[in-house]
Amino acid sequence: MLEYITIAAIILAAAGFTGWRAWQTLRVASGSKACGGCEKCD
Amino acid sequence: MTEGHARHDRHVIALMGNPNTGKSSLFSALTGTRQKVANFPGVTVEAKIGTARFENSEITVIDLPGTYSMAARSPDERVATDALLGRIEGTPKPDGVIIVLDASSLDRNLYIGTQILEFGLPAVVALTMVDVAESRGITVDVAKLSETLGVPVVVINAPKGRGLDDLKSTLHRTLHHPGKVLELDYPDDFLRGVNTLYNELCDLGVKLGFKPTRPEALRLLVDGAGPFFDECEEVGGEEFISKFFEIREKAAGGRSLSMHEAQTRYGAIGKWMQEVKQTETREGRTRTDIVDGILTHKFWGSLVFIVVMGLIFQSIYSWSGPLMDAIDGSFGALGEWVGGMMSDGALKSLVVDGVIAGVGGVLIFLPQILVLFLFIAILEDLGYMARAAFLMDRLMSRFGLNGRSFIPMLSGFACAIPAIMGTRVIEDRNTRLTTIFLAPFMSCSARLPVYVLFIAAFVPQMKVLGFIELQGLVLFAMYWVGVFAAIPTALVLKKGILKSKATPFLLELPSYKTPRLKAVGRTLWDRGGSFIKRAGTIILAVSVLVWAAGYFPHSQEVDDKYDAQLAEVESAYADSILEFNPEEDADSLLAQYKAIDDAHEERVAEAEEAAEDDDALEQAISESKAERNAEMAKLAAKSADAEQALSHYADWKALEERRGEIENLRGGEHLEDSFLGRAGHVIEPAVEPLGWDWRIGMAAIASFPAREVIVATLGTIFNLGGDEDEESETLREVVKNAERKDGSKLFTLATALSIMVFFALCAQCAATLAVMRRETNSWKWPIASFLYMTVLAYIGALVTYQVAHALGG
Ligand SMILES: Nc1nc2c(ncn2[C@@H]2O[C@H](COP(=O)(O)OP(=O)(O)O)[C@@H](O)[C@H]2O)c(=O)[nH]1
Ligand SMILES: [Mg+2]
Numbered sequence: 046m047l048e049y050i051t052i053a054a055i056i057l058a059a060a061g062f063t064g065w066r067a068w069q070t071l072r073v074a075s076g077s078k079a080c081g082g083c084e085k086c087d
Numbered sequence: 088m089t090e091g092h093a094r095h096d097r098h099v100i101a102l103m104g105n106p107n108t109g110k111s112s113l114f115s116a117l118t119g120t121r122q123k124v125a126n127f128p129g130v131t132v133e134a135k136i137g138t139a140r141f142e143n144s145e146i147t148v149i150d151l152p153g154t155y156s157m158a159a160r161s162p163d164e165r166v167a168t169d170a171l172l173g174r175i176e177g178t179p180k181p182d183g184v185i186i187v188l189d190a191s192s193l194d195r196n197l198y199i200g201t202q203i204l205e206f207g208l209p210a211v212v213a214l215t216m217v218d219v220a221e222s223r224g225i226t227v228d229v230a231k232l233s234e235t236l237g238v239p240v241v242v243i244n245a246p247k248g249r250g251l252d253d254l255k256s257t258l259h260r261t262l263h264h265p266g267k268v269l270e271l272d273y274p275d276d277f278l279r280g281v282n283t284l285y286n287e288l289c290d291l292g293v294k295l296g297f298k299p300t301r302p303e304a305l306r307l308l309v310d311g312a313g314p315f316f317d318e319c320e321e322v323g324g325e326e327f328i329s330k331f332f333e334i335r336e337k338a339a340g341g342r343s344l345s346m347h348e349a350q351t352r353y354g355a356i357g358k359w360m361q362e363v364k365q366t367e368t369r370e371g372r373t374r375t376d377i378v379d380g381i382l383t384h385k386f387w388g389s390l391v392f393i394v395v396m397g398l399i400f401q402s403i404y405s406w407s408g409p410l411m412d413a414i415d416g417s418f419g420a421l422g423e424w425v426g427g428m429m430s431d432g433a434l435k436s437l438v439v440d441g442v443i444a445g446v447g448g449v450l451i452f453l454p455q456i457l458v459l460f461l462f463i464a465i466l467e468d469l470g471y472m473a474r475a476a477f478l479m480d481r482l483m484s485r486f487g488l489n490g491r492s493f494i495p496m497l498s499g500f501a502c503a504i505p506a507i508m509g510t511r512v513i514e515d516r517n518t519r520l521t522t523i524f525l526a527p528f529m530s531c532s533a534r535l536p537v538y539v540l541f542i543a544a545f546v547p548q549m550k551v552l553g554f555i556e557l558q559g560l561v562l563f564a565m566y567w568v569g570v571f572a573a574i575p576t577a578l579v580l581k582k583g584i585l586k587s588k589a590t591p592f593l594l595e596l597p598s599y600k601t602p603r604l605k606a607v608g609r610t611l612w613d614r615g616g617s618f619i620k621r622a623g624t625i626i627l628a629v630s631v632l633v634w635a636a637g638y639f640p641h642s643q644e645v646d647d648k649y650d651a652q653l654a655e656v657e658s659a660y661a662d663s664i665l666e667f668n669p670e671e672d673a674d675s676l677l678a679q680y681k682a683i684d685d686a687h688e689e690r691v692a693e694a695e696e697a698a699e700d701d702d703a704l705e706q707a708i709s710e711s712k713a714e715r716n717a718e719m720a721k722l723a724a725k726s727a728d729a730e731q732a733l734s735h736y737a738d739w740k741a742l743e744e745r746r747g748e749i750e751n752l753r754g755g756e757h758l759e760d761s762f763l764g765r766a767g768h769v770i771e772p773a774v775e776p777l778g779w780d781w782r783i784g785m786a787a788i789a790s791f792p793a794r795e796v797i798v799a800t801l802g803t804i805f806n807l808g809g810d811e812d813e814e815s816e817t818l819r820e821v822v823k824n825a826e827r828k829d830g831s832k833l834f835t836l837a838t839a840l841s842i843m844v845f846f847a848l849c850a851q852c853a854a855t856l857a858v859m860r861r862e863t864n865s866w867k868w869p870i871a872s873f874l875y876m877t878v879l880a881y882i883g884a885l886v887t888y889q890v891a892h893a894l895g896g
Binding site: 048049051052055056058059060062063066067070071073074075 | 432433434437624625627628629631632635792853854856857858860861869
């Protein structure tokens with residue numbers, strides 16, 4: 046049980062992070078973020 | 088210190104001047120801000136802000152993008168003007184300016200210098216590169232220059248920390264005096280035009296929402312286009328436009344307005360220079376001239392360029408190979424170790440198959456990234472890249488591209504995003520769009536791991552012509568795939584939808600400098616750091632998600648089925664071992680056989696390390712096999728028991744093999760049955776013609792957030808799918824041994840080449856598309872780019888696979 050809760054938490058965190066990054070990318074696209082996405086100022 | 092007098096002076100100053108004159112170095116020296124400084128024109132794209140202190144005053148310093156003129160045509164130049172006038176939101180209005188002039192090309196630097204001085208802000212000239220000028224026999228009379236321009240001139244050398252105190256105190260004094268407007272002798276008609284337009288603009292000012300200035304009127308008059316013109320057209324309408332063109336025609340007097348401007352400026356500069364500058368006439372050409380003559384020569388220069396680049400790619404292989412193997416091996420060992428510590432189950436699979444196989448699979452390419460950027464950083468700092476740019480400039484103008492496109496394109500080899508942002512220096516809109524469209528074709532560093540993995544696994548390690556490593560050669564070729572695809576694309580765009588006439592471009596050749604350890608180290612640190620950061624963030628996150636999609640639903644039914652099979656073979660073996668009842672100790676006999684077999688395996692492993700080529704390896708293996716069989720036969724001949732033991736040893740070996748097979752089948756079935764597998768089977772028909780199976784197809788799709796993810800995903804998929812042996816194998820070997828369902832090898836040279844070509848050409852990078860949207864202000868371009876590149880990548884991979892396959896690859 047504990048194992049599955051840990052896994053669910055890790056997956057949620059990964060999904061959350063990926064979602065956040067997608068949102069940041071969209072902000073770059075709309076111009077509200079001056080820079081981003083590249084290696085330099087990731 | 089008397090409290091009552093502790094008043095704080097606050098000032099804002101802007102740093103302005105041509106690119107590569109030492110602005111950023113000065114900025115860092117004044118503000119102490121850590122910042123990358125490279126010996127390359129156009130490094131500064133966006134303004135940077137920092138704070139300098141002098142006595143009781145605090146000075147905010149703005150490092151503006153370097154431009155060759157204040158013309159309002161390119162966004163970069165407009166940024167410079169807007170920042171100077173304090174019209175950029177979030178950036179304070181400067182109340183003074185430091186004009187950075189390169190003493191070694193003072194004439195050309197003064198062109199923008201005169202433009203800035205016309206704004207009439209309090210100004211100080213910081214004269215840089217005096218050492219370079221001197222080495223070329225140029226001396227500048229600083230007092231005379233100051234007198235002529237009407238502003239103080241201070242000699243500085245920011246990298247060496249010279250003249251900074253003098254500059255600060257001069258600046259401090261100057262900021263407390265009003266500025267002077269530089270007056271040049273323009274032709275009467277021209278000057279009248281400027282004044283009339285200035286009046287008109289002041290009338291428009293209410294609607295514009297800011298107070299226009301006279302130098303802006305001049306710019307608008309001459310340029311007759313650009314963002315400021317658009318604004319005026321918007322608020323002034325037809326009425327303003329018709330007046331504007333009337334004023335222009337009168338001012339021009341039948342000639343070109345930009346000719347008037349250039350003649351006046353260069354006329355004045357030429358006159359000043361007679362007084363200010365002295366050039367020692369030297370016999371013959373300087374060493375720099377001779378070297379430049381070769382490096383920028385059509386034939387010799389290109390030859391040097393190709394040889395230099397070829398050497399870099401050779402070294403990527405020969406230098407980073409051992410280091411990569413070490414990292415690869417240690418990730419394998421880490422997986423083993425962690426696997427041994429955790430009990431079987433989903434969490435162990437997440438850590439071992441998802442995280443270690445995924446992220447570790449990408450991290451092993453750190454040495455290659457470092458070696459590549461070590462060379463690029465050295466060449467950049469040396470000043471060679473600017474020569475290469477000069478060379479390419481000529482080549483690119485053949486394809487209708489402005490030479491200015493080269494610098495952004497070159498940075499595209501690191502990452503397409505700064506490349507796309509770097510196109511802001513291009514004033515012509517169509518040329519800029521073309522360059523943006525082409526930037527992702529340059530092979531960015533995220534593609535490197537993909538190339539290295541497949542080349543290491545499938546391109547034989549051998550020498551061509553006796554000294555060129557084939558693997559390095561193929562890597563070099565991969566970098567050309569994008570370039571060759573970009574050329575026809577450029578031609579179609581420039582001759583078709585994005586026509587524009589070529590504008591001349593003066594590329595500056597900076598003097599050669601000894602590469603600085605610190606600058607090179609900084610680049611490596613930055614590159615390596617961001618690579619690791621990417622692996623630890625987005626790649627890690629996507630790997631976890633890919634693992635989850637590939638692990639679940641993980642049905643119990645499948646497990647039960649294979650558990651039953653396992654139990655069956657194990658009990659069959661247990662029965663047979665019971666019948667074995669030797670006189671001698673059975674265990675000891677079995678152990679002797681195992682020792683003989685292990686010795687054989689060891690010899691094979693050694694041969695794998697040492698063998699020159701595949702043939703030699705095969706021979707070594709068969710020799711070792713013969714030796715093992717002879718030893719086993721010798722042992723078997725000793726007694727009947729020993730003979731029986733041999734047959735039982737064979738049974739035991741078969742059992743081990745069978746167990747491995749069952750586990751692999753189990754992994755494979757879980758994977759096929761997973762969400763990832765089900766989605767994969769839907770897309771499989773689409774990627775089959777490329778020689779791929781669904782696993783490669785899904786890995787390619789999953790790499791949309793970042794290209795390197797394909798490597799991580801393959802690592803995870805093959806680990807999950809049981810396509811690996813018990814022993815810790817490197818990702819390269821896993822990929823080499825991966826099989827299709829019919830038992831044939833999944834990857835052949837043809838498949839590997841097809842994947843590499845696909846990745847060279849595809850637009851699998853979300854961030855690039857986002858930046859493209861922002862810089863073009865329209866979704867049209869990123870969508871077009873994605874579709875075009877994906878189709879091109881597909882066709883390229885298809886042709887590659889079919890041809891290579893037909894040739895027997
Ligand atoms: N020899 C010499 N090199 C300098 C001087 N000032 C700056 N540099 C070098 O010139 C190169 C370009 O400087 P940078 O600050 O990036 O110029 P920017 O493009 O104007 O910002 C760097 O390699 C600096 O180290 C100087 O006074 N003398
Ligand atoms: Mg700079």
